Amino acid sequence: xxxxxxxxxxxxxxxxxxxxxxxxxxxxxxxxxxxxxxxxxxxxxxxxxxxxxxxxxxxxxxxxxxxxxxxxxxxxxxxxxxxxxxxxxxxxxxxxxxxxxxxxxxxxxxxxxxxxxxxxxxxxxxxxxxxxxxxxxxxxxxxxxxxxxxxxxxxxxxxxxxxxxxxxxxxxxxxxxxxxxxxxxxxxxxxxxxxxxxxxxxxxxxxxxxxxxxxxxxxxxxxxxxxxxxxxxxxxxxxxxxxxxxxxxxxxxxxxxxxxxxxxxx
Numbered sequence: 001x002x003x004x005x006x007x008x009x010x011x012x013x014x015x016x017x018x019x020x021x022x023x024x025x026x027x028x029x030x031x032x033x034x035x036x037x038x039x040x041x042x043x044x045x046x047x048x049x050x051x052x053x054x055x056x057x058x059x060x061x062x063x064x065x066x067x068x069x070x071x072x073x074x075x076x077x078x079x080x081x082x083x084x085x086x087x088x089x090x091x092x093x094x095x096x097x098x099x100x101x102x103x104x105x106x107x108x109x110x111x112x113x114x115x116x117x118x119x120x121x122x123x124x125x126x127x128x129x130x131x132x133x134x135x136x137x138x139x140x141x142x143x144x145x146x147x148x149x150x151x152x153x154x155x156x157x158x159x160x161x162x163x164x165x166x167x168x169x170x171x172x173x174x175x176x177x178x179x180x181x182x183x184x185x186x187x188x189x190x191x192x193x194x195x196x197x198x199x200x201x202x203x204x205x206x207x208x209x210x211x212x213x214x215x216x217x218x219x220x221x222x223x224x225x226x227x228x229x230x231x232x233x234x235x236x237x238x239x240x241x242x243x244x245x246x247x248x249x250x251x252x253x254x255x256x257x258x259x260x261x262x263x264x265x266x
Contacts, residue, residue, distance in 0.1 A: 006031040006164060006196050007052060012061035014047050021047050023220040025061070029164075034190055034197040035225075036207045039217030040238055045200045046090070048217065049166055052198070053087055054078070065164070083111055085164040086157030090172065092149040094141040100127065100152045101137035107159045123159070130155035131185055147178040151185075158189070165189075167199045171206055179203060183210045204247055208255035228252075 007029035014022040021044035029035050039045050050056040052063050054070045063070050070081055094103050101123050108119035127137050130151040141149060150170055157165060167186070171179035187210050190197055201207065207214055208228065215225035216239060224234045232243045242248060 004031045005029065006066065007198065008064040009052065010062045012051060013059045014044060014051060015059045020220060025221045027215060027222050027225060029196060029198055031196055032194060033212040034199060034210055036211035036214045037198065037200045037217065038202060038207065038214060043217040045217055046168055049168055049198065049200055053085060053166055083160050084162055085166060086160065086162040087166040088153045088157045088168065088170055090168045092153035094149065094153055096141050099137065100139055103152065104156045104159050107156065111160060126155040126158050129158060146173050150174065150182060164196045164198065167197065169200055171201065171203045179205065186210060204251035205254065208251045
């Protein structure tokens with residue numbers, strides 16, 4: 001893997017009132033990798049994601065995407081940056097009053113300036129790319145299963161052909177088979193489309209089967225960001241409990257014997 005940072009986070013401080021979530025946090029994400037971000041409750045995983053994509057303004061620090069500071073970008077420059085990444089939010093965040101097809105077509109109409117027929121044509125392709133049946137396009141979110149909501153939200157995140165994909169707990173609430181299939185889809189899309197993936201998760205199976213590196217948030221910063229064999233050896237008690245406890249050992253063993261999704265070291 002080419003060691004080229006596509007995301008550079010430097011000295012980020014996030015604070016809500018008197019509560020400091022991040023303090024002087026640094027993180028690099030490299031082009032073409034799948035980075036898993038983990039941490040205990042309240043460690044600010046989703047806050048970090050929202051900061052990187054520009055939905056939350058930190059108290060201090062810089063965030064560069066493609067060597068451009070997204071926190072300072074304005075107008076057309078900001079829009080051009082935002083078109084280069086897609087976000088899958090927790091629970092999908094689909095518009096309930098729109099069909100799946102309309103949800104996916106919306107960014108194509110609003111941001112790419114396509115006509116509705118053109119946007120619908122591309123939306124159908126994204127539906128297929130996300131592994132949904134074509135009939136799903138006519139359904140409303142309330143009619144979808146949990147797994148279909150995730151895939152519909154993924155199709156919308158892919159609508160503008162992004163370079164970076166941000167996923168916030170993408171397998172949460174899915175059964176093991178559905179979660180495994182979603183993990184495989186992410187690897188397939190990364191390889192086929194050349195994506196860089198920033199993945200917030202607590203799913204140990206996901207971490208062991210598809211992530212090139214894992215970043216652990218603790219004590220308001222990134223405590224360690226490396227390949228799992230290195231992360232597992234970190235002496236921090238939370239890391240040891242998380243990765244070397246019964247569930248961590250089971251996920252590690254399952255990934256080691258999986259023929260299809262185990263990621264080779266960088």
